[in-house]
Amino acid sequence: MTTAGPVTAPSADVLREADRRRTFAVISHPDAGKSTLTEALALHARVISEAGAVHGKAGRRGVVSDWMEMEKARGISITSAALQFAYGDAVVNLLDTPGHADFSEDTYRVLSAVDSAVMLLDAAKGLEPQTLKLFDVCRHRGIPVITFVNKWDRPGRDALELCDELVERIGLQPMPLTWPVGAAGDFRGVLDRRDGHFIRYSRTVGGATAAGEQRLDPDGARAEEGDGWTRAVEESDLLAASGGDFDLERFLDASATPVLFGSAVLNFGVRHLLDLLVELAPRPTPRVDVRTLPRPLDAPFSAFVFKVQTGMDPAHRDQVAFARVCSGVFERGMVVTNATTGKPFATKYAQQVFGQQRSTLDTAYPGDVIGLVNATALHVGDTLFAGRPPVRFPGLPSFAPAHFAVARPADLSRAKQFRRGIEQLASEGVVQVLRSDRRGDGTPVFAAVGPMQFEVATHRLDAEFKSPVRLERLPYTVVRRLPDLDHRGVLDSRGHEVVTRADGTHLALFTDSTALAVLRRLHPEVVLEPLVAGTD
Numbered sequence: 450m451t452t453a454g455p456v457t458a459p460s461a462d463v464l465r466e467a468d469r470r471r472t473f474a475v476i477s478h479p480d481a482g483k484s485t486l487t488e489a490l491a492l493h494a495r496v497i498s499e500a501g502a503v504h505g506k507a508g509r510r511g512v513v514s515d516w517m518e519m520e521k522a523r524g525i526s527i528t529s530a531a532l533q534f535a536y537g538d539a540v541v542n543l544l545d546t547p548g549h550a551d552f553s554e555d556t557y558r559v560l561s562a563v564d565s566a567v568m569l570l571d572a573a574k575g576l577e578p579q580t581l582k583l584f585d586v587c588r589h590r591g592i593p594v595i596t597f598v599n600k601w602d603r604p605g606r607d608a609l610e611l612c613d614e615l616v617e618r619i620g621l622q623p624m625p626l627t628w629p630v631g632a633a634g635d636f637r638g639v640l641d642r643r644d645g646h647f648i649r650y651s652r653t654v655g656g657a658t659a660a661g662e663q664r665l666d667p668d669g670a671r672a673e674e675g676d677g678w679t680r681a682v683e684e685s686d687l688l689a690a691s692g693g694d695f696d697l698e699r700f701l702d703a704s705a706t707p708v709l710f711g712s713a714v715l716n717f718g719v720r721h722l723l724d725l726l727v728e729l730a731p732r733p734t735p736r737v738d739v740r741t742l743p744r745p746l747d748a749p750f751s752a753f754v755f756k757v758q759t760g761m762d763p764a765h766r767d768q769v770a771f772a773r774v775c776s777g778v779f780e781r782g783m784v785v786t787n788a789t790t791g792k793p794f795a796t797k798y799a800q801q802v803f804g805q806q807r808s809t810l811d812t813a814y815p816g817d818v819i820g821l822v823n824a825t826a827l828h829v830g831d832t833l834f835a836g837r838p839p840v841r842f843p844g845l846p847s848f849a850p851a852h853f854a855v856a857r858p859a860d861l862s863r864a865k866q867f868r869r870g871i872e873q874l875a876s877e878g879v880v881q882v883l884r885s886d887r888r889g890d891g892t893p894v895f896a897a898v899g900p901m902q903f904e905v906a907t908h909r910l911d912a913e914f915k916s917p918v919r920l921e922r923l924p925y926t927v928v929r930r931l932p933d934l935d936h937r938g939v940l941d942s943r944g945h946e947v948v949t950r951a952d953g954t955h956l957a958l959f960t961d962s963t964a965l966a967v968l969r970r971l972h973p974e975v976v977l978e979p980l981v982a983g984t985d
């Protein structure tokens with residue numbers, strides 16, 4: 450069946466390579482500085498002489514395009530789904546979590562492909578809605594989180610207050626590893642809480658490459674920083690008294706988070722973050738399959754698809770599937786089996802992709818992401834494997850939707866194609882398809898995490914199934930699980946809609962949290978369960 454057999458590498462090689470990998474994503478709200486931080490991390494990992502500094506002034510785009518030129522020469526490889534770079538002996542995979550208008554179920558699914566996350570907070574804003582949603586998914590999956598408080602160079606909130614917010618709103622114990630010296634807006638440097646020294650930052654021209662850093666012992670710091678230093682030491686002592694000292698186990702079991710303070714745009718604290726990731730963040734571990742058996746890292750190649758992107762290259766309308774390697778070695782050209790269909794899939798065109806630019810990917814190890822082009826046969830959640838024994842990983846969960854729309858065929862003569870198309874989109878997880886008794890069987894309700902999913906669904910129904918669709922947006926934004934239909938009449942009579950998922954779960958839809966609160970108060974007998982992002 451295969452033209453190239455599974456690649457066998459000595460298991461010691463695979464284990465060594467896996468051990469070098471740190472695969473993570475940044476979770477944040479738009480504008481917190483994710484793109485700036487991403488670039489700063491990559492520039493640190495492979496410092497690009499002065500190019501970054503020069504172009505950093507003119508704007509980020511310059512840096513990015515420079516990077517792409519440099520990537521070939523220096524081995525930084527960029528995909529629109531993942532950025533890979535070397536740092537010391539480690540190989541860092543930073544997976545993208547699309548935000549803004551691109552926020553969708555894919556953003557959540559990325560978190561099924563990482564081993565840790567960096568929660569990026571704007572010092573002036575603290576926890577914001579999108580961060581909270583993504584954090585929920587991390588919590589549910591037990592993903593360890595490192596917190597980076599960004600923009601400390603600008604006026605913002607008090608550091609202790611930001612830490613309190615973590616405890617109070619999400620029950621996450623902060624364990625600051627650094628503590629700012631100087632209030633937000635007057636960023637002098639940080640107290641390194643692990644050795645009590647002062648790390649003083651100084652601005653470099655343009656700020657895009659490494660910031661200047663100077664280490665002073667506590668006496669030197671007191672002499673130079675005076676009250677600012679004394680205050681930082683006092684606050685640090687306070688933290689120690691309230692359980693804020695670092696504890697590796699609590700980080701790994703995701704009940705506490707190391708916290709760093711910095712400024713991505715000035716490169717303050719970015720090196721610290723990289724060092725922390727390399728030192729402490731979890732390495733790839735064996736992934737559990739559908740039989741709940743862990744697939745050893747040095748078993749033959751296996752991977753799962755966490756994202757499928759259509760039409761990235763307008764010149765060739767194609768489909769790229771992004772898969773995370775779970776075990777073994779991937780080599781371009783190997784033929785793998787799709788566990789869902791049992792069919793072979795040729796990986797001749799494995800690539801790393803960035804916008805229009807693509808570079809061929811030849812080898813990948815556990816923790817890495819491979820982009821497979823011409824992947825029309827691959828769907829989100831599919832398992833790929835080579836050799837024996839075969840393996841299948843559990844499919845990806847669906848997430849709490851926040852956007853709803855009724856879908857009707859615009860052309861009734863294409864009703865059959867419409868139904869087929871909708872089945873296909875539901876099975877691929879492009880949108881969730883719900884049934885509403887109120888609207889009848891033939892009129893499905895689409896549900897999505899982000900509105901962009903509706904656009905993709907509409908486009909595909911039209912282009913692939915030649916069945917144009919009319920979408921009518923529904924005013925709901927809040928969803929709860931309804932364990933039974935005992936009080937369905939109450940919900941119906943008050944204008945809340947009850948819908949059913951393909952797996953039989955009943956959901957109650959509300960326009961907003963106020964509507965939900967009112968119902969709860971007036972009808973405490975209606976049992977409603979939270980449908981937390983990532984729990985479903």
Ligand code: GDP
Binds near residue numbers: 712
């Ligand atoms: P994203 O939406 O999270 O990717 O955010 P961006 O990286 O695009 O940053 C949003 C804005 O915040 C941009 O204008 C950045 O220059 C700015 N920014 C990012 N990091 C910092 C920082 O550390 N300090 C300051 N003052 N501005 C920053």
